[in-house]
Amino acid sequence: MNRKKYFELNEELHTKIISVAYGESSLAEKIQVLRAASKNKTIRDLLNSYTQTANAAKQIREEECPEEILNNNAEIQKIISSNRNSRFMQDLYSILFARPLVSAVASFVIVAAIVVSLIVNKPIQYSYKYSNAEIVNADQKARQALLIIGKIFKDTQTNLQNEILRDMVAKPINNGIGIVNNILEGELK
Amino acid sequence: MFEEQRYRFLIQQYKNKIYTYSSYMLKNKMDADDVTQEVMIRIWKNLDKFNVLAAKTWIMKTTNNLCIDYLRKRKAAEGRENEIDDVFEDSYSMDHNSNNPYLITHFKMMASKVKEAVQRLPDNLRSVFVLYEIEELKYKEISMALDIPINTVKVYLLRARKKLQEELKEYEPQEIF
Numbered sequence: 001m002n003r004k005k006y007f008e009l010n011e012e013l014h015t016k017i018i019s020v021a022y023g024e025s026s027l028a029e030k031i032q033v034l035r036a037a038s039k040n041k042t043i044r045d046l047l048n049s050y051t052q053t054a055n056a057a058k059q060i061r062e063e064e065c066p067e068e069i070l071n072n073n074a075e076i077q078k079i080i081s082s083n084r085n086s087r088f089m090q091d092l093y094s095i096l097f098a099r100p101l102v103s104a105v106a107s108f109v110i111v112a113a114i115v116v117s118l119i120v121n122k123p124i125q126y127s128y129k130y131s132n133a134e135i136v137n138a139d140q141k142a143r144q145a146l147l148i149i150g151k152i153f154k155d156t157q158t159n160l161q162n163e164i165l166r167d168m169v170a171k172p173i174n175n176g177i178g179i180v181n182n183i184l185e186g187e188l189k
Numbered sequence: 190m191f192e193e194q195r196y197r198f199l200i201q202q203y204k205n206k207i208y209t210y211s212s213y214m215l216k217n218k219m220d221a222d223d224v225t226q227e228v229m230i231r232i233w234k235n236l237d238k239f240n241v242l243a244a245k246t247w248i249m250k251t252t253n254n255l256c257i258d259y260l261r262k263r264k265a266a267e268g269r270e271n272e273i274d275d276v277f278e279d280s281y282s283m284d285h286n287s288n289n290p291y292l293i294t295h296f297k298m299m300a301s302k303v304k305e306a307v308q309r310l311p312d313n314l315r316s317v318f319v320l321y322e323i324e325e326l327k328y329k330e331i332s333m334a335l336d337i338p339i340n341t342v343k344v345y346l347l348r349a350r351k352k353l354q355e356e357l358k359e360y361e362p363q364e365i366f
Binding site: 075 | 196222225230233303322350
């Protein structure tokens, strides 16, 4: 019984049909109406007709105000034609101040540009200036230090390969394998 | 200097809205022209009374009040109402995706029928419908412009949609769902 009433057209469902047709319904309402429309042809036809009307209504646009309304009225012309030279100011005003979003974005861009330019172009201050001889001396000492470090790495590599890996790793492993072989050979015999 | 600039900005921004609303409410081009001019003059005279960024409500309220005054004064004349069809002929959007000539023609005819049906709505329902569907004002803005509660706006809009549907019953719908 409840299932049958659910798909019957009543005032509440009629209102929801209109909301769905005009695109103002919630998802739950839309689902309910579409389900009802799938079960009841009357509801489906009603939804279709409302949707047609809603789509047609959305197509309607504002009328263009004829220019002669402004041109044919002396009082309006008197107001509009004064200060024609300040058109640039009018456009600037309307762009910057009459549209808050544009104004906010423009302000942000200007402030960001100023801050970035201050950071990027900030001159580095040297408290002490070195002479050429001091720079050459420091360069030589750096090279010597690098040479020493290179020698240490080389010695370490040689030591690792020839002594540590050979004597302390490979030899004991080979000995161990030899012992295991001897044991296995003894068992097999 | 800034007063003139503000005024010109307002005129450019709202002249179409004023003219459209007047046309639908008065159903007569000459009266709509008169109301539009009168509203523009009143905007200039009251420029310091409202914020430029929130002028929409004030302007639509003034337009509505003037339209009501005209409707009260004017005598009904069917010959004058027939002029409206020429005014409204081409003012609908063709930005739907179909290139099908049948569908394009169908949409044109539907929009034309809807416009005629809107003009047959009672004044109180017509004003809300035009402000919401065509002028795209929000409920709160309509409430302030017409000086009625928001719930009344919603009720009038619902009634307008139902009444519109009754007017269009004779026009055959296509299957959508």
